[in-house]
Amino acid sequence: MSAPLSAAQMAGASPVAMPADIERAARRVERRQTFSAAMLVLPLIVLIAFAFLIPVGLLLFKSIDNPVVAEGLPETLIALQSWSPADGLPSDAAYLGLKRDIEKAKANGSLGVIGARLNQDTPGARSLLQATGRKLDAVTDADPRQAFITIDKRWGEPEIFGAIRNAGDRYTFNYYLNALDLTRNTAGDIIAKPEGQRLHINLFIRTVWVSALTAFVCFLLAYPIAYLLAHLPARRANLLMIVVLLPFWTSILVRITSWIALLQKQGVVNDALASLGVIGEAGRLALIYNMTGTIIVGTHILLPFFVLPLYSVMKTVNPNLVRAATSLGASPFTAFRRVYFPLTVPGIFAGSSLVFILCTGYFITPALVGGQNGQLISNIIAYHMQQSLNWGLAAALSTLLLVMIGIVYFLYTRLVRDQR
C-alpha cells in the first residue's frame, strides 16, 4: 500500500485503512464547521461593511464627486470648452447656452443647488443666478451677451465664466486644492489662496501638535496610575479602577462644563490660588478658552484610553524579571529603566495611538473651551458638514486627516519597532 495516508489514517486510531466515504464524511463535518464559523462572524463583517467601510468609501468618493455644475449647466460648459479668459468675454453661444441651462434648472428646481455650488468659489454667485433666473425673459437671440450684462454687470466679467468652468468637471480635485489652501484662478491655473484666507494647513499642523501634546500629558499621568493599578492589592486596585472609569459614565458635556466651572477666571482653581495669596487678583490665570484649556480637558477625557491598555500590559509583566535584575546588582532605577519600562512599551504605544487618534477627531471640546486658538481641523469639518453643507470640502478635509493620521501612525510604529 503506497497510497498517501488520509487525514483519518494519520489521526490513526485504527491500523485498518479508512473507507473513502468515512473520509468524505469527515470532510463534510469540517466544511460544516467552517461554514458555521463563517456564519458566526458574518454579522460582524456585515456590520463593519455597512457601518464603516461603505460610509468611509462614500465619504472618500464625495471629495472628488462634483456633479452639480456638470449636470446643471451642460450647454454652457460645452460652449466654454475652447474659451480662455484671455479672449475676453465668451461667445454669444455661451450666453445662449447659459440661458437654456438656467431655464431648465429653474424648471426642475436645481438652480439653488447650482448657485450654492458656484457660491463656494465665487461669493455672490448664488444671488446672481437667482436674480438672473427671475429676469431671463429679457434675453433674446439678438444680443444675449448685452441682455445678460443688463441683468447684472457681473455677466460682463470673465471671472464668473472662469468659475463656472473650474467647477464644471464631473470629477474634481478642487476640494483637495481648497483643503490645502490652494485655489484656481480664472484661467484654471492652481495658485495659493490670498494671505488672509489660508487656514487649513495651519489647523492640520495645530491638530497634530495638540493631539501629540495631549497624548504626552496623558502618558505622564497614566503611567503611574496604571502602575498602581497593576501592583496594588486587588481590593484597592478595584477601587482605583472605578475611579479611573467613573468619567466614562458621565456625559462629555457635563465633564466639559465642570471644567469650565473649575478653570475659569472666577473659578475654583483661581479662587483657591488667590485666597492662598499665590496669585494676585489681577494675576488670575487664563486656564480656559485657550490652548491650555483644550489640552487640560482633552487629557481628562482621554486619560482612561491610555490607562487601560497600559494596565493590561503591565499586568502581564512577570515581577520575577525585575527581582532577578535587582538580585544581579541593578539599582531599582536601573531595573525599572532596563527591564520593566521596555516591557511596557507596547502598552504606551497602544495608549498613545488611541489618545492621539481620538484627539484629532474631537470637536466638542475645542469648540467649548478652546477659545480663538484652540480651534482644530475637526471644527472646520463639522462646520462644513452641518452649516455650509459643503460636503465635498468636508470630505476632502476628512480624507486628508485620515491620510495624515495614517502617515503619523506608520512613522510611529516604525519608531517603536526600532526602539525594541
Place this chain on the structure above:
Amino acid sequence: MKTIFRILLGSIGFAACAAAAQAEGTVTVVSWGGLYTQVQTTSFYEPFGKATGITVKSEDWNGNLGQIRAQVDAKNVTWDVVIGDSAFAKKGCEEGFLEKIDASVTQGMENDFLPGSITDCGVASVVWGYVIGYDERKVQGKPTSVADFFDLQKFPGKRALPKRPESTLEFALMADGVPAKDVYTVLATPEGVDRAFKKLDTIKGDVVWWEAGAQPPQLLNDGEVTMAVSFAARLVGPILDDKKPFGILYDGMLYDLDTWMIPLGSPHKKEAQEFIRFASAPERLAELATRAGYAPARPSAIALVGKHPTANVDMKQYMMTNPENLTNAQRIDAQFWSDNLDDLKERFNAWLAQ
C-alpha cells in the same frame, strides 16, 4: 426556537402598530430647546394637542442644516416642522430641501405680519436678536452704544462674542461709526470687510468666543466677562426669573425672524401646516412673548403681550419690536449672508487662527 420566532413576530407586529399609531396623530416639531422650547410647549404644542387631537412630539436641534438635508437626501424624513433662522428657510427653499408652504396656512393673516415674514418655504413666528448684555455690578456707569462695547479703556474687562462672522462683523462696523441701516452696504465692499476686521483686532485679545446661546449669560454670571453679545431672550430669562443684575443695551441690535419650515417629503405635511397656522394665532404668540420675551412676528399679537407671570413686569419693554429698542437696529440680511458666508467664514476662521 418556535417561541422565539413567535415573540419576534409579535414584537414586529407591535412595532408596526406603534408606528401606525404614531403616523395617525403626531407631528414632530423641532426647535432650539431650553426655556424657549419649554414655553413653546405650553404656548403652542399642548394647546394644539387639545384643539386637534394631534400630539406634538418635541425634538431639539442646534441649527445643523445638514440634519435636514441628510433626511431629505436619504428620503427618510422624520421631522415635520422645524423652526430656525429666516436664512435657513431661504437656503432650504433655493436648494430644494424644504416644502413650499400653502398660501392657505396664512390665509387672512397676510397683512398682519412684519415685512418679509411669509416666504415660499417659511412662516415667521417670533423675532429674535443679538443685543449687548452687561454686568451692572462690574460696569462703571451705563454703556450707551456699540462703541462702548469695543472701548476697553472706558469699560475695562473681557467681552463675549459669538464665534461666527454673522453679527460680529456688523457690530464691529457699528462700533466704528457706521449707522445700523448702512452696515450691509459697507460690509459688501472689500474695504468694509477690512474695516470690520481692523476694529475687531482692537479687542481680539480680550474676547471670549462663544458657540452656544446658553454661554453668554453664563459667562456674565460667572464674572468671566463684563459685556457680552447675546441673544436678547437669553438675558431676559435670567433677569426676570433669577433676578440677575444684567443690563441690556439695544443700540445696534441685529434681529431676525425665527421661522417655521417643513422638510421636503415630511410624512405629515398636512398636520404640519395645520400646526403652523395654529401657532401663528395672536393669542398663542402673545403667550409665548409674555413668558419668554420673544416679540411676536404679528403686530396684532404684540398688543396682547402682558405682564411676566412671576416678575410682574410689563413684557412690552423687552420686545425687540418696541420702537424704543429699534432706534439703531438692523434686520440681519439673509441675502447678504447667503452670498457671502462661505467666503467671510473662511476669512473669519483664518483671522481667529492667526
